Amino acid sequence: MRVDEITAKLRRAGSVFAEDEAAIFLEAAQTPAELASMIERRVAGEAPEHVVGWAEFCGVRVVVAPGVFIPRQRTVALVEQAVALCRTGSVVVDMCCGSGALGRVIAERVPGVTLHAADVEPLAVACARENLAGLGNVSEGDLVDALPAQLHGRIDVMVANVPYVPHDKLRLMPAEAREQEPEITHDGGSDGLDVYRRLVSAASDWLAPGGSILSEISDEQTDAALAALASANLRARTEYDDERETTVVIGTRPTQQTS
Known part of the structure; x- marks a missing residue:
């Protein structure tokens, strides 16, 4: 799946930063199936940080599991x-x-x-x-x-x-x-x-x-x-x-x- 296709799907789901999120998912996914799962989880409303399992904060990637506060x-x-x-x-x-x-x-x-x-x-x-x-x-x-x-x-x-x-x-x-x-x-x-x-x-x-x-x-x-x-x-x-x-x-x- 191309970045523009992912971006369009995320944007239709209401994502404000669809292009950035699409790039993150493409980088994080190891297989097409994992990428598809990430996209579906995001479309369902899950935070992108929880989807990929990390958040970038002050230039550092920190592990963020579902149910854990995401650093702002x-x-x-x-x-x-x-x-x-x-x-x-x-x-x-x-x-x-x-x-x-x-x-x-x-x-x-x-x-x-x-x-x-x-x-x-x-x-x-x-x-x-x-x-x-x-x-x-x-x-x-x-x-x-x-x-x-x-x-x-x-x-x-x-x-x-x-x-x-x-x-x-x-x-x-x-x-x-x-x-x-x-x-x-x-x-x-x-x-x-x-x-x-x-x-x-x-x-x-x-x-x-x-x-x-x-x-x-x-x-x-x-x-x-x-x-x-x-x-x-x-x-x-x-x-x-x-x-x-x-x-x-x-x-x-x-x-x-x-x-």
């Missing part, structure tokens, strides 16, 4: 802010790690970091263990409860792509995300920051003096997120990425406790 390109801004805070020897945690994509990129861009990752979803943990093999340790559990005790007070950078969609806005998300990714990876509660507040409150003591926690949020959540960091006695700031229209909120533990 806007999250590149979060990774870049985290990388800027890392040094060789930094203790780094990829919290709510999903496939482990963020931790994978950080470890490749800053060789010599000590990487840990954690997620509550078993499918995500399995993916992350594959993506982070030889690069870091992956634990299953709820937020900081999943972390090894020896990390308490020693984390230099915690990058946390927490769910931040307000519950009543979940229905407005694209069908692919609603139907093929766990709701827990999107649902941030009434204002979208329930998980974020829980994490910030619990994680502040896990940071080393001068250590930071970074998360991606929406613009309208900025004030509430900054207030949550202040309540956890963290110095709070935001960084905005114009190109990706992404807001990153950063909380840093003071190097000395104030009285």
